[in-house]
Amino acid sequence: MSTLTFDVAAIRKDFPILETGIAYLDSANTSQRPRQVTGAMMEYFEKFNSNIHRAAYRIAEEATVRYEATREKVRAFINAASTKEIVYTRGTTEAINLVAYGWGRKNIRSGDLIILTILDHHSNIVPWQILAAEKGAHIEYVDIDEKGELRQDQFAELLKRGPKLVAFNLVSNAMGTINPAREMVAAAKRAGATVLVDGAQSTPHQPVDVRALGCDFYAFSGHKMLGPTGAGILYGRRELLEAMDPFQAGGDMIKTVRIEGTTYHDLPWKFEAGTQAIAEVIGLGAAVDYLSGLGMDAVRAHELEITDYAYEALSDIDGLKLYGPPPSRRAGVISFSLEGIHPHDLATIADRDQVCLRAGHHCAMPLMTRLNVAATARASFYVYTQKDEIDRLVSSIREAQRIFA
Amino acid sequence: MSADDQFYREYILDHYKNPRNYGRLEHPEISHEEDNPLCGDVVGMDFRVKDGVIDDVRFHGRGCAISQASASLLTERLKGMSLEDAKKINKDDVLGELGIEISPARIKCALLSLKVLKVGAYGLADDDEE
Numbered sequence: 282m283s284t285l286t287f288d289v290a291a292i293r294k295d296f297p298i299l300e301t302g303i304a305y306l307d308s309a310n311t312s313q314r315p316r317q318v319t320g321a322m323m324e325y326f327e328k329f330n331s332n333i334h335r336a337a338y339r340i341a342e343e344a345t346v347r348y349e350a351t352r353e354k355v356r357a358f359i360n361a362a363s364t365k366e367i368v369y370t371r372g373t374t375e376a377i378n379l380v381a382y383g384w385g386r387k388n389i390r391s392g393d394l395i396i397l398t399i400l401d402h403h404s405n406i407v408p409w410q411i412l413a414a415e416k417g418a419h420i421e422y423v424d425i426d427e428k429g430e431l432r433q434d435q436f437a438e439l440l441k442r443g444p445k446l447v448a449f450n451l452v453s454n455a456m457g458t459i460n461p462a463r464e465m466v467a468a469a470k471r472a473g474a475t476v477l478v479d480g481a482q483s484t485p486h487q488p489v490d491v492r493a494l495g496c497d498f499y500a501f502s503g504h505k506m507l508g509p510t511g512a513g514i515l516y517g518r519r520e521l522l523e524a525m526d527p528f529q530a531g532g533d534m535i536k537t538v539r540i541e542g543t544t545y546h547d548l549p550w551k552f553e554a555g556t557q558a559i560a561e562v563i564g565l566g567a568a569v570d571y572l573s574g575l576g577m578d579a580v581r582a583h584e585l586e587i588t589d590y591a592y593e594a595l596s597d598i599d600g601l602k603l604y605g606p607p608p609s610r611r612a613g614v615i616s617f618s619l620e621g622i623h624p625h626d627l628a629t630i631a632d633r634d635q636v637c638l639r640a641g642h643h644c645a646m647p648l649m650t651r652l653n654v655a656a657t658a659r660a661s662f663y664v665y666t667q668k669d670e671i672d673r674l675v676s677s678i679r680e681a682q683r684i685f686a
Numbered sequence: 687m688s689a690d691d692q693f694y695r696e697y698i699l700d701h702y703k704n705p706r707n708y709g710r711l712e713h714p715e716i717s718h719e720e721d722n723p724l725c726g727d728v729v730g731m732d733f734r735v736k737d738g739v740i741d742d743v744r745f746h747g748r749g750c751a752i753s754q755a756s757a758s759l760l761t762e763r764l765k766g767m768s769l770e771d772a773k774k775i776n777k778d779d780v781l782g783e784l785g786i787e788i789s790p791a792r793i794k795c796a797l798l799s800l801k802v803l804k805v806g807a808y809g810l811a812d813d814d815e816e
Contacts, residue, residue, distance in 0.1 A: 623750035625725050641725050655726020684694050
C-alpha cells in the first residue's frame, strides 16, 4: 500500500474537463485524460511530428524513441518479461481479434472446445463465435451464481472436457465482479488450455502482473486508463507470438518483400502493420507514467473507498436493485436498476444535473439476458472520483423517482 | 418547473404510466415488432384494417418512457386513419406530437413505434401484390 495520501483534489486539477462541473461516473466506458497525457501528445504534434521507423532525420528519431519508450513503460507496468511481448493495438477489441486471427485460425480445429463466461464483453465473445463457426469448434459459457460471481464448480467441470482455449475478463465491465483470475488461469493451464485474459477493466484499476497471473495473452485499452482512444496493448508470451501468423499485412511489419515471397519483421513489429497511432501510443506512455506515479495499490484503495460509499448510499434507496458482488469483491463499477424507471430515462434526468451515467446493455447482452433485464444503469469510478459526485448521483435518482412517482 | 419536468411532461408520463391501446389484437391484418438492441426497447403493433382503414390498433412492448409514450400517442392518432395516410406519417409528425426536444441519443427511442408502423404497413402492401 502506498504510504502517500491519495490527494483527489490535486489529481482533479490535472483534468481540465472536470472544471466544467460534470460528475463523470462513466470511467468504465472511457476515462478522462489528464493534461500530462494530452500534453505529451501535443508535444509530439508540435515538436517532432513525423513517421516512425522510417526516416533518418532528427525529429523522426525522436518520434521513434518516444513511441518505443511506451513499450518499456507498459512492460514494467504489467511486469512482462520482455518488450517483445508488448504489441500495440488499437485497443482491447483489436488485441483479442488479433489473437483470434493469428493464433485461433492456426490452432483451433473442428470439435475443439472454447470456454468463455457469461460475464464477458462482446469483444471477448464475438471474435470467438466467428472463429468457432469457421472451424466447427464449440463454445461453452461459465455461468454466474446469485451474487454475480462465476460458478467455479461449473468451470471445473468444463475444464475436464479439455478446452483448447479459455478466455475471460479479469473484471466484469457490466457488474464490476473481480474474477479469481489467478486460480482460474492456473486451473485452465493444468487442463492444457491456452488462456487469454481480457484486462480492459482491470489494468486501469488495480496492480497487474501478467507473469504472476500466468496467462498466455492479456489485452487492454489505453482509453480506459487515462490514455487516448486508439492505443491499446496485447501482451502475449513470446513463444506463442513467435509461432503466430501476422494479423494485418503491409508496411513496417516485414523484413524483406520479394515477388517470390516475404519475410516478416521480428516481434513485436510483426503485428504492427502500417503507420501506427504514434501520438496515441505516446499518450498511453504518459498515462502509464501518471498511474505509476499514483501507485496502483493506492488507486485500488481509493476506488474501494468510493465504491463502499456508493454501495451504501445506493442500498438506502427504495426500489433500487443492485447487481453483482459486495464492494470488496468488485471493482469501481456499480450496476443497478430502479423500479418503474427505465435506465435511459434515469440517465437523461441525471444528465440534466450534469451527472454522466451509462445506461444500456454495456456490450454484455448475454449477461443482460441472464439477469433478465434489457438494460441497467451503471456508475463507475476512477482516480478523480469524489464522494460529492456520488451524492449528486443519489439526488438525481431521487429526482427521477419524484418525476416518475 | 425544472427542466426535467419539461422534458418528462405530464402527458408523456401519463402515456407511459397509462398507455392507450395497450395489448394485442386477435387475428390482426398487420402485426409487427421492432426492438432497439442498444437499450432493449421493444415495441410491437397489431392492426385491424378494413377497406384500407385502420379499424383498430394495439401496441405492446417495454422500454423507456419516450419509446412507450411515443407508441401510445401514435396509436391514438392511427385509429380510423386510412393505411395510405398512415404511411405518410413522418418523423417530424411523431416528434412534434411528443412536443419535447429529443436529444440525438434518444431519437431512436422516440421513433421506434414509427419504424414498427412503416415496416408493418409496407410489409402488408408487399403481401397484397403477391
